[in-house]
Amino acid sequence: MIRLPLVLFFSAALFSIGVYGVLARRNAVLVLMSIELMLNAVNVNLIGFSQLWRDLTGQVFALFVIAIAAAEVGIGLAIVILIYRNRETINLDEVSLLKW
Amino acid sequence: MSSQEYAFVVLALVGTVSAVRVVTARNVVRAALYLVATLASVGAVYLLLGSEFVGWVQILIYVGAIVILFLFGLMLTKAPIGREALDNRSRAIGALVGLAILAGLVFLIQNAFAWNDPKVELAQATSGAIGEAIFRHYVLPFEAVSFVLLAALIGAVVLSRKDERP
């Protein structure tokens, strides 16, 4: 018997750490990693509730999230590599053309 | 506190600490490895909660494929390896926002649920049942997701092609 709030706290912690990582990291790949953290937090939430209500919907959804996350990482890394090819850098501070 | 709970708390702590190290590591490869730890602990949590299929899928996909992708990406973009400042100047705002989100979520959780009441019962979620759910009730989302994966595959290939200008 695991108390639900613990699961949820875990998920919240992972999520906020992921947010910090998205906002604070310079390297684009590291930003993508932080996004993965956030997705996993969401998944934990889903699984937790799924087991609570004995509803398989949550787990199916979690599977879909994993699939989407995989696709997203693939595309994201392709874009990062293209940026690296063009700019010789994936430092997000230096990839800021759309500014005043 | 039951034994599952203990196990869960341990796994959670491991995952959280690893996550913190992901976002604060100075070495990008170490960050990737800490990510492995985090993902693995999350997978273990799934197993603990009784979702065996999702748990193993987690290990397979995330730890097995996605982390490898990240490592390849780091390698191809010549991510600097070594002690170097990898955090940008808006760290403080990031921390602030993160803490705000944490606070908000925690507040919501403890507002919504009593501490002792909802207890997640361990239940066996067999793969067969999940398969049945996917292919019977959620077959359309499944097909859609397969399209997305196809598009991502083709897109990644197209994006990564070298220019063939003479």
Next chain:
Amino acid sequence: MVVAFVLTQEEVAEAAGSAGLTRYAWVIALLPLVSAALTLFFGKRTPGRGWIYGVLTVGTGFVLSLGVLWHFVTGGGAHASAVDWFQIGSLEMMLGQYVDGLTAVMLVVVTAVSLCVHVYSIGYMHGDSRFTWFYVALSLFTAAMLNVVIADNLFQLVVGWEVMGFCSYILIGHWWEEHVNSSSAIKAFITTRIGDVPFLFGVFVLIAATGFTTSNIQEIGHLVGGEEMARGTVSIAALLLFGGAIGKSAQFPLHVWLPDAMAGPTPVSALIHAATMVAAGVYMVGRTYEVFVNADPWVLQFVGVIGVITAVGAGLLGLVQDDIKRVLAYSTVSQLGYMITLMAAGPAGRNAAFFHLFTHAFFKALLFLGSGSVIHACHTNNMSEMGGLRKPMPVTFWTFLIGSLALAGIPPLAGFFSKDELLVALEHDHQIVLFGLLLFTAAVTAFYTARMVLQTFFGTYRGHGHPHESPVSMTGPLVFLAAATVAVGFLGFAETGAPFFDWVFLEEPEAITFVPWVAALSVAAAGLGLLGGWAVYRTWRAEDPLVALGSAYTLLARKYYLDDIYWKGIIRPIRDEVAAFANWTNQVVIDGVVNGAATVTRYLSGGIKAFDEEVIDGAVNGLGQTAGFTGGLLRYLQSGNVQRYAAFLFAGVVILAVIFTRI
């Protein structure tokens, strides 16, 4: 035939129930107005170039006028009707008609003479380049005169009066290419205008004296007669009204325009200056006679003096003219002087004056049209280039002779009866001096008439052309007028009942008696004059025999130096000095004020411009600069840094979550 028309007043008043044709007398005045408009718009396209409208309408008017007169012949009474026109304060302006015997007689005269002139002009003005316009002016003039005749209030009379003045200007100056003609037209217009100013003031005085209630002539007549107005006011009004008559009827001292007005075409002279317009002054005095009668006696004495000066003076001037039309012009002025003199002799004199006006219209128009026929044939106005025309132009000769005898006052023609009435009236009023002077003038009239006839029609032809008789359109009216001259005299003859005086009377019709010794005196005077003329002018002499009179002749030839006095004393100073002063005032004083105001405005506008530029533009520009400044600050949000955008995004989410969970 004439006797049958005489009925007692009482019998007839019961018999005459309705107003008969008099109710529609205003149609007679309106018809020529219609034809003026028609001729103006359609005349050029009508075959014959538009004379048909004028002839038809005036002809119809003539027939209707006879009908109106018939109403009075059968003993009918006067008729008045009016419609509202407009109102000024307490004064109601009406448009109306007052038709009594006098009006009927005047209607017949005006339409008859106008008809003759319209027909005559078909031939006389044939080929003229402004033929159509001539007929427009003729019709308009006829309409205005008829309006004066039927007007029941002073205001309407003034309107017709002024339109007539305008039309006479147009018509005298018909051949304005010659400077002489346009100058004559201006002289006529301005001189009559000088008389019109006191006339207008007289009208104003009368209206004011009624307390601004009415301008109706009959009502004013009652008010002056009823002694509600101060005698002094009435006298002033009468004097001022007479001023208009002096101008319009060419009395001394404003007679100078009429001889020069002979510069216009002869039909114009016949219509305007013999029979109608100049008679309007006399008519007006007769219409407003109550005012004159109830004024101080010196007013009427003044009228008489002016009249007799005019009669005698103009008569003498007729002796020395070479231009045949000028002879007739001075003759007209002299005859008008007769009529005005008669006005001074009380109601009987008034009636006699109207009778003379009635007859004079016919034979003077006849004389003018006859002279036009002669001028048309000889292409000259001067009698020294005529002579011996009785053989080539018989109709013209005989009708002219009839007219001349009437003018001289030979019985049984019209002129005799009317002159006789004049003298009778004067004798009744015991005006011995006037009697004597007018008798003398009758002799003079006969003298110059004889001169005129002898020099024109007898002797040998002294000109260069080939005179021949005029076309029927010209001789027809001559015959008609000659017949009228013969006939109408009997309308005023005492022995035939004198029906004319049953129609034209002031308070009551009067009994006319025939005074034989007066008649004998007038015939004697006329005969003396004719004989004298025949004696002097029987044979043509190159130099006029009257030159032998020496300085008297020079005085007459220079028209008593009146024209020179007017020019040197009045016209030139006004033109040269007064006008120059007025010009200086306008240029320096008035323009100076206006320009000064403009300069001040310019300075003020400079100040306003500064205000507009500094303050208002400053505010507007300031708004723009603020917007730019704020934008310059806000643009730093666009850092291009994706993570910063993400930070804002998440912060926003947190804030929204807080808000939504709180609310």
